Amino acid sequence: MNASAYRAGHVAVIGRPNVGKSTLVNALVGAKISITSARPQTTRHRLLGIATFPEGQLVLVDTPGLHRDQGKSTATAMHRWMNRAARGALEGVDAAMLVVRAGHWDEADAFAYDVLRGAGLPVVLVVNQVDRVKDKAALLPYLAQVSEGREFAAVHPVSALKRKGLEALVKDVLALLPGQQPLYGEDEITDKSQRFLAGEMVREQLMRQLGEELPYATTVEIERFETDGALLRIGAVIWVERDGQKAIVIGKGGERLREIGARARQQMEKLFGSKVFLQTWVRVREGWSDDEAALRAFGYHD
Structure with a gap:
C-alpha cells in the first residue's frame, strides 16, 4: 500500500442507547474493549477503540447513548455526565457513524442525526442487527424512508454481532478520513489502561x-x-x-x-x-x- 494512500482519523460512534454501538466497536477492533449488555446506557465512558487495517486506521470514539437533556430537575448527575461525554465525542473527529437498529427509526434517532449534521460531520448510517430482520424485503423501503430528506455519506446494513457487512463499511468510512500516517501503533487497541x-x-x-x-x-x-x-x-x-x-x-x-x-x-x-x-x-x-x-x-x- 502506497504510504500516501493511507488514511487515518477519528470517527465518532453515535446513536441512541442500546443499538449496539459497543458491539460494533469491538467487532471492528477485533477485541473486546467496550462492555456490552442488553441494558440501555451500559457504556458510561468515552473510550477509543483503535482498528488498524492495511489501508488505514479508524480511531473509533465509543460513547454513552445520546439522548435529550432531561434538565437538572429530573436527570441525575450521572445522566448529565453521560450526555456530556456523548456530545464531547464530536470534538475533533473527522466523521461519524450513526448506529440505528434495523427496522426502527424514532425521534431519538432523528435527534442523534440532527446533532451530527449540526456539528458539520459527514455521517455514515450503520443499520445494525439486520440478522434479526426476518423479512429482508422490508429493509429496502425502510432504508428509503430513513434516507429521505437526510444526507448520508453512505448507508450500510450490518450485523456487528455476527461481523457481517463490516468490510464495505470500513472502506467507506476510511474514504472520509484524511490521508496521513497511523495515529497509534499497530498493536494498540484502546487508549484506556x-x-x-x-x-x-x-x-x-x-x-x-x-x-x-x-x-x-x-x-x-x-x-x-x-x-x-x-x-x-x-x-x-x-x-x-x-x-x-x-x-x-x-x-x-x-x-x-x-x-x-x-x-x-x-x-x-x-x-x-x-x-x-x-x-x-x-x-x-x-x-x-x-x-x-x-x-x-x-x-x-x-
Whole structure:
C-alpha cells in the first residue's frame, strides 16, 4: 500500500442507547474493549477503540447513548455526565457513524442525526442487527424512508454481532478520513489502561446479572492492580447506594458475588492474556450517582 494512500482519523460512534454501538466497536477492533449488555446506557465512558487495517486506521470514539437533556430537575448527575461525554465525542473527529437498529427509526434517532449534521460531520448510517430482520424485503423501503430528506455519506446494513457487512463499511468510512500516517501503533487497541478495563469487566457482569434489579445503582473502583510475575492481582470494590442493594449483589451465601467475580476474571484473562487473581468487595455510598464529587472520585471525569 502506497504510504500516501493511507488514511487515518477519528470517527465518532453515535446513536441512541442500546443499538449496539459497543458491539460494533469491538467487532471492528477485533477485541473486546467496550462492555456490552442488553441494558440501555451500559457504556458510561468515552473510550477509543483503535482498528488498524492495511489501508488505514479508524480511531473509533465509543460513547454513552445520546439522548435529550432531561434538565437538572429530573436527570441525575450521572445522566448529565453521560450526555456530556456523548456530545464531547464530536470534538475533533473527522466523521461519524450513526448506529440505528434495523427496522426502527424514532425521534431519538432523528435527534442523534440532527446533532451530527449540526456539528458539520459527514455521517455514515450503520443499520445494525439486520440478522434479526426476518423479512429482508422490508429493509429496502425502510432504508428509503430513513434516507429521505437526510444526507448520508453512505448507508450500510450490518450485523456487528455476527461481523457481517463490516468490510464495505470500513472502506467507506476510511474514504472520509484524511490521508496521513497511523495515529497509534499497530498493536494498540484502546487508549484506556488495563486497570480501567478491569473495572469495566466487573461492571459488565453487574449489568448482565443484575440489570433488572439494579440497572444503574452500581459502579466499580479498582483499588489494587499489581503484577506478580505472570499473575495479575486485582482488587475491585463494587459501590452501591443502599444496604439492600449490597445484599442483592452479594446474594445468598455470597453466591452471586462469586459468580460475578468468576465471569469477570475469565474476561480479564482473555483480554490481558495472563492469569488473574481477582478479589471483590461490596461497599455502600449513599446517593453516589447524583453526587458530582463521588463521580469524580470514581473516575467520571469530563
